[in-house]
Amino acid sequence: MSELSERSGVAVPSIKFYLREGLLASGEHTSPNQASYSDEHVQRLRLVRALIDVGGLSVSGVRAVLAAVDDTELPLDWAFGLAQRAIPGGVPEQEAHAGSRGHAEVQQALEHAGWQISAANPGRAMAARVIDTYERLGHERLIDTLPAYLRAAELVAEADLAAVADAPERAAMVETVVIGTVLGDSLLAGLRRMAQERASDDYFPTPPGAVPPTELECDPEEGTP
Amino acid sequence: MSELSERSGVAVPSIKFYLREGLLASGEHTSPNQASYSDEHVQRLRLVRALIDVGGLSVSGVRAVLAAVDDTELPLDWAFGLAQRAIPGGVPEQEAHAGSRGHAEVQQALEHAGWQISAANPGRAMAARVIDTYERLGHERLIDTLPAYLRAAELVAEADLAAVADAPERAAMVETVVIGTVLGDSLLAGLRRMAQERASDDYFPTPPGAVPPTELECDPEEGTP
Numbered sequence: 071m072s073e074l075s076e077r078s079g080v081a082v083p084s085i086k087f088y089l090r091e092g093l094l095a096s097g098e099h100t101s102p103n104q105a106s107y108s109d110e111h112v113q114r115l116r117l118v119r120a121l122i123d124v125g126g127l128s129v130s131g132v133r134a135v136l137a138a139v140d141d142t143e144l145p146l147d148w149a150f151g152l153a154q155r156a157i158p159g160g161v162p163e164q165e166a167h168a169g170s171r172g173h174a175e176v177q178q179a180l181e182h183a184g185w186q187i188s189a190a191n192p193g194r195a196m197a198a199r200v201i202d203t204y205e206r207l208g209h210e211r212l213i214d215t216l217p218a219y220l221r222a223a224e225l226v227a228e229a230d231l232a233a234v235a236d237a238p239e240r241a242a243m244v245e246t247v248v249i250g251t252v253l254g255d256s257l258l259a260g261l262r263r264m265a266q267e268r269a270s271d272d273y274f275p276t277p278p279g280a281v282p283p284t285e286l287e288c289d290p291e292e293g294t295p
Numbered sequence: 296m297s298e299l300s301e302r303s304g305v306a307v308p309s310i311k312f313y314l315r316e317g318l319l320a321s322g323e324h325t326s327p328n329q330a331s332y333s334d335e336h337v338q339r340l341r342l343v344r345a346l347i348d349v350g351g352l353s354v355s356g357v358r359a360v361l362a363a364v365d366d367t368e369l370p371l372d373w374a375f376g377l378a379q380r381a382i383p384g385g386v387p388e389q390e391a392h393a394g395s396r397g398h399a400e401v402q403q404a405l406e407h408a409g410w411q412i413s414a415a416n417p418g419r420a421m422a423a424r425v426i427d428t429y430e431r432l433g434h435e436r437l438i439d440t441l442p443a444y445l446r447a448a449e450l451v452a453e454a455d456l457a458a459v460a461d462a463p464e465r466a467a468m469v470e471t472v473v474i475g476t477v478l479g480d481s482l483l484a485g486l487r488r489m490a491q492e493r494a495s496d497d498y499f500p501t502p503p504g505a506v507p508p509t510e511l512e513c514d515p516e517e518g519t520p
Contacts, residue, residue, distance in 0.1 A: 113433065116431065116432055116433075117432060120428055120431070120432055145499065145501045146495065146498075146499040147492070147495035147496055147498075147499050147500075147501055148501070150491050150492065150495050151492070154488045154491070176485075180489065185489065185490075185493050186493070187489045187492055187493065188492065191488055191489050191492050192485075192488055193484070193485035193486060193487065193488025193489040193492075194485065194489065195485070196481055196482070196484060196485030196488070197481075197482050197485030197486055197489075198485075199481070200478045200479075200481050200482040200485065201482070203345050203474075203478060204474065204478070206341060206345070207338075207341055207342060207345055207470075207474055208338065209470065209471055209474050209475075211458050211461050211462065211471065212458050212471060212474065212475050212478075212479075214454075214457075214458060214461075215451075215454035215455065215457075215458050215475070215479070215482075216482075218450050218451060218453065218454035219450075219451055219454065219479070219482055219483055219486050220486050220490075221450055222447035222448070222450040222451045222483065222486075223447070223483060223486035223487045223489070223490040224490050224493075224494075225443050225444075225446055225447040225450070226440075226443060226444055226447045226487055226490065227487060227490035227491045227493065227494040228443065228494055229439075229440035229443035229444065230440065230491060230494070231491070231494040231495060231497070231498045232439075232440075233436050233437050233439060233440050234495075234498070235498055236436050236439075237436065245432075245434065246434055246436065246437060249428075249429065249432055249434050249437065250434075250437050250440070251491065253425045253428060253429070253437075254425075254437075254440070254444070254487070255480070255483075255484045255487070256421055256422075256424070256425050257421075257422050257425040257426070257440075257441075257444055258444055258447065258448060258480075258483060258484075258487070259418070259421060259480045259483075260417075260418035260419070260420070260421030260422030260423075260424075260425065261418060261422055261444050261445050261447075261448035262418065262448045262451055262452060262479070262480070262483070263379045263416055263417055263418025263421070264405065264410065264412045264416050264418040264419065264422075264448070265410075265445075265448040265449045265451065265452030265453075266375050266379070266452045266455060266456070266476065267372070267375065267376070267412055267413065267416050267418075268410050268411070268412065268449075268452065269449075269452040269453055269455070269456040270371065270372035270375050270456060270459075271372055272456075273371075273372075273456045273459070273460055274370065274371040274372050275372075276370045276372055276373070
């Protein structure tokens, strides 16, 4: 196990926890105190850590995602749904006010684009909730961004699927679905920040000679009530 | 204050907390036990709630964002930077391994697109970290999605800036920057989930007669170690 820890970069107590939680299969026992672990263990351990550390998934979320990776019968398009639901930040079903303006705006945008999307897709409530908040805050003009955001989402999903289709075999495909879905949001958010900097330079050029604020006077880690 | 609570939908103890933390200006005292609050108080209170509840900002993050809203001297393109840094999930400066493959890939993609982005933009480290994780997990093929993601980010940022430029006056512009930056990530993530459903239907049609899993067997709220 100490060798597994060294090869994967994951501490032994964490490995023991993952074994106990069923996120990692036991090694092959070679003696009462020794077990041998394969490359597959190392790979699985890295996947578990990425889902937890980078994707922010809970243990039960990781378990569900791994079940999708291992279920060779699961249609690939369902694997997307499983990965999507495991990612935190999704909106619980009951928060989806089907009659809200947000839902109507999202549905209208989908119809305009010719998309047929299931009622259960977690993205529906996520998007509707944002639109409802724009309205509640009196910033309806932000609702006009919806078509551009939809087109951007289309570009990204095309690239996601192309990467999945490019994987050599089924297990790698499902892994690509899961990793790309979980991490792609962060990639997109990061690139959006850079694109905003570029676009805001065009729209609102900084006056010459102005000195930018060197750092934000806040600690984003401070707790909220 | 009870009227303010009613009009804003925010509970009195929360209003008291925001007053104490300086997120909300005091009302005008009309008697020792009475203060009058204006429409501006209601609007500010809604903004604070949206930033905390929907944007996930900390109290100090909200404070920094409000300072940007109120600072009439702040160039608008800096307001974007302030909003970006206040959003949780950003990567601390020290985690940015400037020499990593992720940073090199991101820089190359930016140069290819002709974008000049400051070293301090928090999106740089966010994007680089995702690319590094793709590599560590042996899913380099996901790095090929970078140009499509960049183009998508460009579309979204254009729409963001158009909405800001459309605001009637400066204070509304800065509010639009802040609200759109904080909430736009969720909107995009939601639309991406729907776009993935649509694209995966095209790439991997579900076999006829297959019965979809009705619900995910996991509780995303369960804690992680």
